[in-house]
Amino acid sequence: GAVVSQHPSRVICKSGTSVKIECRSLDFQATTMFWYRQFPKQSLMLMATSNEGSKATYEQGVEKDKFLINHASLTLSTLTVTSAHPEDSSFYICSASRLAGGPDEQFFGPGTRLTVL
């Protein structure tokens, strides 16, 4: 149980285009979803936290207009990287939690490797 999927697993796009990444909880309702970014040989960096039906909470330094997050249902959250640039190339990972504001493990999706040319 507690499986999280992400799509696509890899994407290559041209500079200036937008890319949408989907995160789905397959067998549970994800009250809270998290979006992380990980650069090579670095730890996970939390970008934003989203609760179903409400606006995402972004971490300091993360541009909310550039990284659009939608958590429309208890099983789906999307991250859209708008006007992508080469420095946005990274490994984007989503995770989901069954609880909002409670001690529950986060179940991670397999990640999306974004390359912006």
Next chain:
Amino acid sequence: GQNIDQPTEMTATEGAIVQINCTYQTSGFNGLFWYQQHAGEAPTFLSYNVLDGLEEKGRFSSFLSRSKGYSYLLLKELQMKDSASYLCAVMDSNYQLIWGAGTKLIIKP
């Protein structure tokens, strides 16, 4: 500020035992997690400690001392597939995970 410290890299021999330490300073504490992450993959959950003591799960054990702000992950009977990064994360008073930078574990035959 909030801080999680763990060694950057460790090397061990197949079949041996290795202990990966993690010290933390956070605003509040609601548990400590250990995750395993293979290169190019997402993290997978290993353990969760919220009370002091040792939690054993097969070849992996995790220890917590809240008074010392200290945890360790113990891996026994090391296998080549255990080569990965091990991430320590603490859940603070806002139930937000604070992540360490990870310890890259290299297993040699």
